[in-house]
Amino acid sequence: MRDAYLIGAGQSDYGAFPAESYRSLFSTAFDAAVGSVPKGLEPGAIDEAFVGTLGVGGRQLGLPGPAVTEHVGLDGVPCTRVENACAASGYAVRQAVAAVRSGMADVVLAGGFEVMSDTSSDATKYWLGVSGETEWERLSGTTFSGVYAQMASAHMDRYGTTREQLSHVAVKNHANGAKNPHAQLGFECSLEDAMAAPVVADPLNLYHCCPTSDGAACTIVASEDVVDAYTDEPIRIAGVGAGSDRVGLFQREEYTTVPASERAGESAYEEAGVGPDGLDFAEVHDCFAIAELLAYEDLGFCDRGEAGEFVASGATRPDGQLPVNTSGGLKSKGHPIGATGAGQIVEAYKQLTGDAGERQLSDPRRGLTHNVGGSGGAAVVHVFERQPIEEVAR
Amino acid sequence: MRDAYLIGAGQSDYGAFPAESYRSLFSTAFDAAVGSVPKGLEPGAIDEAFVGTLGVGGRQLGLPGPAVTEHVGLDGVPCTRVENACAASGYAVRQAVAAVRSGMADVVLAGGFEVMSDTSSDATKYWLGVSGETEWERLSGTTFSGVYAQMASAHMDRYGTTREQLSHVAVKNHANGAKNPHAQLGFECSLEDAMAAPVVADPLNLYHCCPTSDGAACTIVASEDVVDAYTDEPIRIAGVGAGSDRVGLFQREEYTTVPASERAGESAYEEAGVGPDGLDFAEVHDCFAIAELLAYEDLGFCDRGEAGEFVASGATRPDGQLPVNTSGGLKSKGHPIGATGAGQIVEAYKQLTGDAGERQLSDPRRGLTHNVGGSGGAAVVHVFERQPIEEVAR
Numbered sequence: 059m060r061d062a063y064l065i066g067a068g069q070s071d072y073g074a075f076p077a078e079s080y081r082s083l084f085s086t087a088f089d090a091a092v093g094s095v096p097k098g099l100e101p102g103a104i105d106e107a108f109v110g111t112l113g114v115g116g117r118q119l120g121l122p123g124p125a126v127t128e129h130v131g132l133d134g135v136p137c138t139r140v141e142n143a144c145a146a147s148g149y150a151v152r153q154a155v156a157a158v159r160s161g162m163a164d165v166v167l168a169g170g171f172e173v174m175s176d177t178s179s180d181a182t183k184y185w186l187g188v189s190g191e192t193e194w195e196r197l198s199g200t201t202f203s204g205v206y207a208q209m210a211s212a213h214m215d216r217y218g219t220t221r222e223q224l225s226h227v228a229v230k231n232h233a234n235g236a237k238n239p240h241a242q243l244g245f246e247c248s249l250e251d252a253m254a255a256p257v258v259a260d261p262l263n264l265y266h267c268c269p270t271s272d273g274a275a276c277t278i279v280a281s282e283d284v285v286d287a288y289t290d291e292p293i294r295i296a297g298v299g300a301g302s303d304r305v306g307l308f309q310r311e312e313y314t315t316v317p318a319s320e321r322a323g324e325s326a327y328e329e330a331g332v333g334p335d336g337l338d339f340a341e342v343h344d345c346f347a348i349a350e351l352l353a354y355e356d357l358g359f360c361d362r363g364e365a366g367e368f369v370a371s372g373a374t375r376p377d378g379q380l381p382v383n384t385s386g387g388l389k390s391k392g393h394p395i396g397a398t399g400a401g402q403i404v405e406a407y408k409q410l411t412g413d414a415g416e417r418q419l420s421d422p423r424r425g426l427t428h429n430v431g432g433s434g435g436a437a438v439v440h441v442f443e444r445q446p447i448e449e450v451a452r
Numbered sequence: 453m454r455d456a457y458l459i460g461a462g463q464s465d466y467g468a469f470p471a472e473s474y475r476s477l478f479s480t481a482f483d484a485a486v487g488s489v490p491k492g493l494e495p496g497a498i499d500e501a502f503v504g505t506l507g508v509g510g511r512q513l514g515l516p517g518p519a520v521t522e523h524v525g526l527d528g529v530p531c532t533r534v535e536n537a538c539a540a541s542g543y544a545v546r547q548a549v550a551a552v553r554s555g556m557a558d559v560v561l562a563g564g565f566e567v568m569s570d571t572s573s574d575a576t577k578y579w580l581g582v583s584g585e586t587e588w589e590r591l592s593g594t595t596f597s598g599v600y601a602q603m604a605s606a607h608m609d610r611y612g613t614t615r616e617q618l619s620h621v622a623v624k625n626h627a628n629g630a631k632n633p634h635a636q637l638g639f640e641c642s643l644e645d646a647m648a649a650p651v652v653a654d655p656l657n658l659y660h661c662c663p664t665s666d667g668a669a670c671t672i673v674a675s676e677d678v679v680d681a682y683t684d685e686p687i688r689i690a691g692v693g694a695g696s697d698r699v700g701l702f703q704r705e706e707y708t709t710v711p712a713s714e715r716a717g718e719s720a721y722e723e724a725g726v727g728p729d730g731l732d733f734a735e736v737h738d739c740f741a742i743a744e745l746l747a748y749e750d751l752g753f754c755d756r757g758e759a760g761e762f763v764a765s766g767a768t769r770p771d772g773q774l775p776v777n778t779s780g781g782l783k784s785k786g787h788p789i790g791a792t793g794a795g796q797i798v799e800a801y802k803q804l805t806g807d808a809g810e811r812q813l814s815d816p817r818r819g820l821t822h823n824v825g826g827s828g829g830a831a832v833v834h835v836f837e838r839q840p841i842e843e844v845a846r
Contacts, residue, residue: 114508120583121584134696136716138535142532156556161553302521305518436517
């Protein structure tokens with residue numbers, strides 16, 4: 059099995075961009091990713107592509123894989139659309155890793171996009187809604203905020219997690235996002251603001267929910283056979299894990315864990331030969347504040363039931379023991395669904411290459427990204443680590 | 453790189469089944485695939501899954517990957533949706549091959565489904581329509597039959613291909629499909645019938661167009677490390693190729709070839725170390741009669757411009773030099789979009805395991821499948837060959 063390396067990553071701004079299209083945003087992310095490759099990359103070297111996107115409809119059209127690759131000049135290169143709701147491009151990157159490890163490709167583009175701000179489109183509303191369980195959740199009026207509110211209520215009931223602890227997620231992620239020029243909601247918020255926001259789905263308020271966003275993100279993955287042509291400071295994709303679960307929350311045994319995240323994390327840790335103690339930072343899927351707390355527990359950052367205290371203690375702030383969502387997370391950076399997983403990896407790349415600007419952590423060597431689809435029907439985790447070039451097996 | 457083997461394949465009936473759902477059809481195909489594994493398969497051995505489907509909307513719901521795997525009892529197994537319009541499950545099987553070759557999985561389910569007969573649904577009509585180019589084709593009223601009609605007209609103009617030759621595709625495929633118990637249009641048609649049918653998009657008439665269908669198909673792919681646990685007569689996935697192209701026909705240099713098919717075929721032949729002369733049969737993407745003729749030329753079954761004569765000569769009948777679409781093809785067997793690519797591989801599996809019933813060819817050793825998305829925006833080709841068990845590398 060050949061090792062896979064992350065040799066570039068970049069993203070568009072996240073926000074509401076009525077004058078942009080899914081193709082123009084993707085093109086911006088593609089150029090940023092190509093431009094980030096340390097020793098340069100001729101796009102013609104890309105021999106495979108995977109694109110994550112949730113929606114076909116509204117301002118997004120069909121055959122999105124070939125549609126975006128033709129737009130960035132990769133004519134003829136096989137491009138496959140990968141979709142697992144909000145984990146679409148996390149899975150796209152996983153497919154890029156498989157393509158490299160299999161020997162079927164040497165340099166692979168994996169990215170994603172979503173244009174969601176045009177919610178006047180019936181199609182857009184439709185494909186957003188159907189990504190939850192339909193028969194018992196959606197048709198009874200349960201939205202995604204409603205599903206995550208049930209998870210939050212269960213966690214509060216079982217472990218004593220508080221609204222204030224949930225609000226600490228927002229305060230931290232906004233503080234981080236305020237330092238990210240690509241963030242959609244790049245402003246700080248106080249704990250008072252985060253506590254006093256209007257309720258969306260009790261106990262979750264507006265500051266406990268991510269925005270809807272337009273945006274795109276791209277990553278470039280290369281094999282051990284060619285990585286030295288692109289960088290002298292390789293970032294190895296040391297571990298990849300994925301897991302599925304019942305689509306409907308009501309079908310699961312417990313509301314206080316996301317088993318797909320646990321499975322994905324365990325597989326990724328096993329492949330990487332490290333555990334949560336070996337991480338210097340993580341980007342986790344905080345579509346709602348409770349989701350970040352569940353991720354802490356499912357990925358072993360803290361014990362079960364202790365995530366509320368963990369975030370409130372400052373442990374996941376940039377100066378804490380395990381900085382989480384230095385990018386601002388979905389909460390502040392934004393959540394253009396198909397772009398989100400690749401966008402998390404953009405932050406990992408920036409941190410590991412020392413290119414994170416005001417958000418830069420001190421010499422991080424290993425980071426994790428965690429991307430969830432639906433309310434936990436799918437999850438994918440990657441572990442990235444800097445590796446001395448002389449240790450690349452060839 | 454580990455070799456990948458096809459150890460099982462099965463499908464539901466194709467047709468219009470208002471009492472079935474995408475999950476029930478998938479379940480039928482899954483059971484058939486598992487049941488076809490020569491030495492048996494415990495579903496718990498499946499460690500990865502890929503599902504191809506075009507549509508989310510209508511009677512098809514979100515997170516289709518986890519939704520179908522949970523339905524067949526594969527809880528927790530990573531399942532990724534793969535989509536490239538009508539080539540969705542051909543690409544899903546390609547991802548299964550990548551998963552095995554990469555070492556990330558040993559036994560992989562790859563299938564697809566589509567429930568299309570409910571065309572009363574706006575969503576269903578919508579996602580069917582958007583898989584073509586939108587700005588210049590769809591919005592000007594060009595349907596898929598219209599796009600393929602332009603390709604047919606160009607081929608007739610350039611090479612003298614005739615309506616009668618196009619009709620020979622229908623006659624052959626219906627004769628084959630009449631022997632396939634799973635076929636949607638399992639009846640024979642005469643050349644006179646096929647010539648006299650009402651025009652759909654000139655020069656294509658009703659017998660030059662495949663039906664819309666409900667159905668599902670599944671394949672099971674295993675690694676060289678475990679294949680002998682499942683069969684004593686392995687079928688090696690000897691070659692896989694894929695290619696993309698401009699989504700819009702008008703963006704391409706010529707209307708008389710599908711370059712994505714050429715690219716996919718060349719890659720698959722190269723991997724397999726064979727050319728068209730080494731094939732004993734093929735299943736090609738005959739969504740419209742002209743598509744089968746273009747496939748003959750793009751895959752090297754005959755010279756450019758000669759496909760019309762080639763089909764009329766009987767060369768691709770079951771008793772000809774290269775039998776094509778013994779299953780009945782999309783034309784007679786049916787075309788439930790997401791199922792189609794995997795369904796072609798079901799026929800290849802049946803032919804290579806001697807399980808094709810009345811359609812059985814005489815001792816075929818090597819076959820090809822060819823699956824196209826859109827009007828040629830994406831294509832994927834697989835070459836399968838029987839291999840003595842003692843030649844499996846371990």
